[in-house]
Each structure stands twice: as structure tokens, then as C-alpha cells.
Amino acid sequence: MWWRAGCVMGSRKRSAKARQISEFKAVLSAGDGFDDLFAREEKRREVAAAEHEAALRAKSCESKNRYPSRSEAEAAVAACAEYGTTGLRVYKCRYCNGWHLTSHPWEESE
Numbered sequence: 001m002w003w004r005a006g007c008v009m010g011s012r013k014r015s016a017k018a019r020q021i022s023e024f025k026a027v028l029s030a031g032d033g034f035d036d037l038f039a040r041e042e043k044r045r046e047v048a049a050a051e052h053e054a055a056l057r058a059k060s061c062e063s064k065n066r067y068p069s070r071s072e073a074e075a076a077v078a079a080c081a082e083y084g085t086t087g088l089r090v091y092k093c094r095y096c097n098g099w100h101l102t103s104h105p106w107e108e109s110e
């Protein structure tokens with residue numbers, strides 16, 4: 001029993017806080033699956049972050065035309081405007097260091 005283990009191992013002079021920490025650690029090591037739970041949650045977050053990153057990359061980089069410089073991207077914006085597509089802007093890509101066009105002003109920061 002973890003609460004007894006805390007009493008047996010602990011000194012009576014220990015502070016209440018130290019005893020709480022000791023008991024908390026005893027619970028964690030008692031085989032109740034807390035460690036597994038934390039590890040799984042950590043892994044799940046990593047996977048979710050990686051998927052989110054991949055989705056962002058596909059949306060803001062890989063699915064788009066890439067221009068090697070700002071001036072070429074801006075030339076493309078001008079060409080689009082001639083064909084009736086206005087409101088485009090250019091941004092430097094944090095994935096490929098090239099330039100892309102977007103019609104969504106919030107996309108770059110997303």
C-alpha cells in the first residue's frame with residue numbers, strides 16, 4: 001500500500017510537502033499505469049503535431065507553385081491579375097525558402 005510505504009520509508013521530521021512528494025512518487029511507481037499513460041499522451045501529442053505540420057506544409061508549400069525570388073512571385077501575381085485573379089500576395093516559404101502566392105492573408109502565419 002503506497003500510503004504505508006510513505007510512512008515506513010519516511011522520517012517523522014520530514015515536512016508535509018516532502019511527504020506528499022514521496023507519496024506521489026510511490027503512486028507513480030506502484031504500477032498503476034501512470035507512466036504508460038503519460039508516455040502515450042506524449043506520443044499522441046507528437047504524432048498530432050507531426051500530422052499538423054505535414055498538413056500545413058502540404059497546404060502552404062507542396063501544393064503550390066514555387067518561385068525562386070520575390071520579384072518572380074510578384075510577376076506571377078501581376079500575371080494573375082491580368083487574368084482577373086486579384087487579391088493575391090506573395091510570401092516567403094519557411095519550408096522550402098522559395099516564394100509562393102496566396103489569396104489568404106492569414107495563411108502565412110498559420
Ligand SMILES: [Zn+2]
Binds near residue numbers: 093094
Ligand atoms: Zn515552399
